[in-house]
Amino acid sequence: MAEIIFHSKQDANKFYHHLRECLKYDPDYENILLFEDRHIVKVLNGSVSEEFFQQFKGAFYDFITVIKREDWFREILMNQFYFEDFEEQQQILEILYSIMDGQREDLSHFLKDSVEEPNVKEAIEHVLQENVSFSFDSFVKFRLRSYLELLESYVEISIDEYKMEQEYQMFVQMLRDFLANREPKMEKLHLLFDDEITFYNEELQEIKRGELTKMIDRRLLVNHPVYVDSASIAPLLSLAPTAIFLYVKDEDAPLVRxxxxxxxxxxxxxAYHGLRELKNREGGGTSAKNHG
Known part of the structure; x- marks a missing residue:
């Protein structure tokens, strides 16, 4: 028999219902009981098959690495980094899970040394012997210390990314506000994204870099020198065209976004070759560079 003692009634209930959901046990195993006054979950009473025992260990592993992991992430956010707002926690956790799922390749390499699975499974194998009684909270404290440290490192990476995204949103909004007060200096502007960005006017003629520099509103560079790219964002904001045509190879490139x-x-x-096709069709841009 395995007897697992929880300090938290909530944890005991979560574990009990998790077992009922995952094990899909036969009536013979309905003796999984919860003693609410002591927060004890008794499992595997009597003789059980090796298959069921392995299923139980798998369920215990999932309880730790899915259900309790979410709780621990939130505790780390609240107690160590003072993020108490639920919605803010949720945004950070969404970033965290996207990193763990490999959706953010630029950040996933920070987690490549993760050894959570073997460490947790080894701890479970060690503690979960037949006829054993143990405290879940002590098990976590002494056997899963490295795992909790790993979770903390995940949270730190996600908080850094969250703060950067917040700063980026503030930057974008600041420039939108600047743009809202600008009168368009031209109707259409064409940008070709290659090794560098080349600007073309409405007649599809290249605007030389020196000309662009003269067009820049100096207030942008004085008031926001760190944020505004003088080669692309500053000319665009200064000219404030009604329509901006981007000819790109990668629509998801950071500057394009x-x-x-x-x-x-x-x-x-x-499409990247669209500008060349447009110039050929309209017969314009004789002074423009031949890109593509």
Whole structure:
């Protein structure tokens, strides 16, 4: 028999219902009982098959690495980093899970040394012997210390990313506010994204870098020198065109995304070779460079 003692009634209930849901046990195993006054879950009374015992260990592992992991993430956020707002916690956890799921390749390498699975399974194997009684909280404190430290490192990475995203959103909104007060200096502007960005006017003629520099509103560089890229964002904000055509190879490139976020419905994204085809069709841009 395994007898697991919980200090928290809530944890005991979570574990009990988790077992009922995952094990799908036969009536012979309905003796999984919860003694609420002592928060004890008794499991595996009498003789059980090896298959059932392995299923139980799997359920215990899932309880730790799925159900309790979520609780621990929130505790770390609250107690160590003072994020008490539930919605803010949720945003950080969404970032965290996206990193763990490999959706953010630029950050996933920070987790490549993760050894959570073997460490937790080894701890379970060690403690979960037949006819054993143990405290879940002591098990966590002494056997899962390295696992909890690992979770803390995950949270730290996610908080850093969350703060960067918050700063980015503030940056985008600041530039939208600047743009809202600008009169358009031209109707259409074409940008070709290659090794560098090349600007073309409405007649599809290249705007030289020196010309662009003269067009920049100096207030942008004085008031926001850290945030504004003088080669792309500053000219765009200064000219404030009604329509911006982007000719790109990768629509998800960071600068492309930023321009789309700032200028929103003004942006039209087209294929990289679209500008060359447009110039050929209209017969314009004789002074422009031959890109593509």
């Amino acid at each position: 930023t321009i789309k976020n700032i200028f929103e419905e003004r942006v039209i994204v087209r």
